[in-house]
Amino acid sequence: MLKIYTDMSRLTRDVLSISTGVLLSLAWLGFPGWVLFFAFFPLLLLENFFVSRKTEFRGVSFWGHAFLAFLIWNIISTWWISYATVAGALMAIVANSLLMSLVWWLGHAARRNFRANLGFLALAVFWISFEYFHFHWDIEWPWLNLGNGLANNVKMIQWYEYTGVLGGTVWILAVNIVLFNVYLNIRNSAGARVVLYSGGGLLFLLLFPWLFSRSMYNSYVEDENPLNVLVVQPNIDPYNEAYDAQAENKKLNVFTRLADSKITENTDLVIGPETVFERYPDWNVDNLEYNYQFRQLTDWMSKHHNVEMLFGASTCKVYRDEESASSTARKSNEVYYDVYNSAVFVNENGEGSTYHKSILVPGVEKMPFRKYMGFLKDLVIDLGGTTGSLGRQDEPSNFTLKNQEQVAPVICYESVFGEYLTRFVSKGAGLVVVITNDGWWRNTPGYKQHLSYSRLRAIETRRSVARSANTGISCFVNQRGDILQATNWWEEAAIAQTVNLNDKITFYVKHGDFIARVAMFMAVLILLFLIVKRFIKE
Template identity: 55%
Template structure:
């Protein structure tokens, strides 16, 4: 095969892998890896003339194209940081393919393909767990643009989707190779049959789950406010904050009635640091106005986002993310706040922070990095965080407060549900991504969380898309992008725990275990 044709296969693979993130159906992924598998097989069959590392460059080219086309919108926030992350992620992706290819060369094709699958799944799992998370290109997640085909995620989570995509690609390639080599029917028919079964059976199961799933009637009336504040031109003085409060209350008044249980506002609705000192709520004039508003209605409570601070009086309480200004030591938080009609307050501090934006990766271990960050709101330093998920417990429901990036983490969201969450409120500010695929892709993650946990979701996004999401993952009353809006509707509470909630990412953990065995096997052979 000529070099030009090899490069063409790499470019084709990168483009095909990107399509589902660009709005094309998720099933495009069912054959998107075939060009790379064809390349891998070429280098395997010609290993005398090409070292194993020859595959690495071809996969890296495909991976960098995939990363750029699928995630370019992230560069709107930080071009250099996001560019570096894309290159690093492409390197890891290509490293996985090289490792699996090497195992195939030195052991067997079967072990090589098994290694490829478990290594890719393990890499995806790593992207959810370490300090420079990059989980947005998970294969199983993008299938959310067709929720009717992934209802079985309530059992497997998104890693079940990743496994499905990889196995379908490998089997499709095997069928293609058999046809290309004019293999006898006794060899072609079995692989074709397995491919058909693997494709059709999950679809049948999913369609059946979708059609048969019925939500238990346990309604909560929710009003969602989309204030549409431009984050790139936002100001943080008291005049600007007061205007945001006025606009929020005006929009809330349009849809709030005596039947309303909750009014939900977006992430970082208010950001005046001094005002939102968690130790001095009694002096917060905004809370007084919000309480006066709630007094007009029979039972409504509010859930909304603020940038809050916690001031430390004792040195023993100071965290590694604490900041020091004007002789005051404090932590800043991206906070979800429950504020009741009676004036009671509960807070949740965002735990899954965005690397390079809300936190400096590995700052806990390298304190000199403390002030190397990307400024997204007139603040300095990394944000504080709480260590685990916690719910907001209101009179009428137990709420899971999921803030922005946290909606990407399926297993993390199950922690709320295991602690009793009956509903999920997602609050976010997707205005940072402007009118790109970013805010559309972000919505898909909320649909996934609804299916995995079978929890109804109310989603308030500053600039859109705000909506309600059923326990089957269907989006209702979606607002338009970059417009003020307020919507109201009923969503049902649920207390049932799905298999995925109980067991989490068991597929990914199994893949990690098998990957370790594969690596140990390689070392044993090399040194014995």
């Protein structure tokens, strides 16, 4: 047995845990994503120590070290959530670190009971299943999914159009595991042929996806199907804005002034950010035409030939009685109503329609597990000037432009969910519009991370993205994931770009996160095998 496995002090073990936490964080702090290819190496070294000493240490001994590593990763990468809610940040960081460490503890249990290759396979499928789970349960938080860490290296991940971000997760895990096995072969003085084969396998695993992606990037050509888009960044400070009628009119004037600075006779679509207008009682979805700001906008549009508009607003819906109200409805003076975070579309005829944000931020826009914890609903913090859980739309829906082309209205947090966006595209969306208000995170890595995820959505769907962020960064993203005309942070801005619509369906749009479904099936089998083996042993 190697000395490093027989003589590893507690300090050494802590250093290894901390090293993995720091290395994992770097990709979310603007460093090249390829650091993830060896970020798990210190933790794998530590995990192997406990496997080799399993007669002396219980499995829970490794769990504490894994928790430390993931706690550091979560703190360094997502501490900025605290600007919006300290309690929410603590909950997200601690809960996510706990879940990540439990996944690795399960993988460690498999490694203690199975041969090495099956143990590593178990670790991989458990982690992939966990990432998929984070897309679909009631406390969705896929922000730190491993495949997201390659978002700013678009020349390496063009094949996401086949796999989605989970393909990146598989790549990162596979490289780390193979790299560790190469190290073990060298340290154990394995034969030259074994070392050569394992080293060659590692080189192939690193280079083939990268070279394939480079070829895809260099050869990809967008079909000509132009749409002239104008994006407005009004730069309203979310921490100091007022919510009275005068403030709404001021935001209206800023919005139209900036749009006027860039609009031309060829402009097809004007886009504003999330919650440009926030007095939800004034924005009844059944009577949009009675809203003063809505009428002012349609008057402004009438001066510009055939232009259409998409922007965000806090809206409401009033119900006739309690029986017709939804489960998220609120009650005030015997009136039942829902509040939504909505995208509002105004067509060339001045007619309005809405899409309501479907994926709500846990603890901020909705109370998780509301069915069981509804008594806590008033503790929810909403970042749009209201409190309580918001209403939501069950199915995504597109807006139809005057030329019958469709655009996907994606609101803020929804842009992190790749498979969800495929549902817009499957319904005919040729362009993705992301509207967001990232000013809550101030000048931190948060808004930069959020921007980078739009690049992933462009590659997965091969759709251009027009992104309007209240305080930045607003931009356009082409179908290869390149960022065009990025605005500065915390400045008023308006940018115009001709983007190409696309009607082709990628493999990922058609099949979604198929990698996760395979991984979950394998994870269940391995868990059952692990349980049976445990009972047999006892």
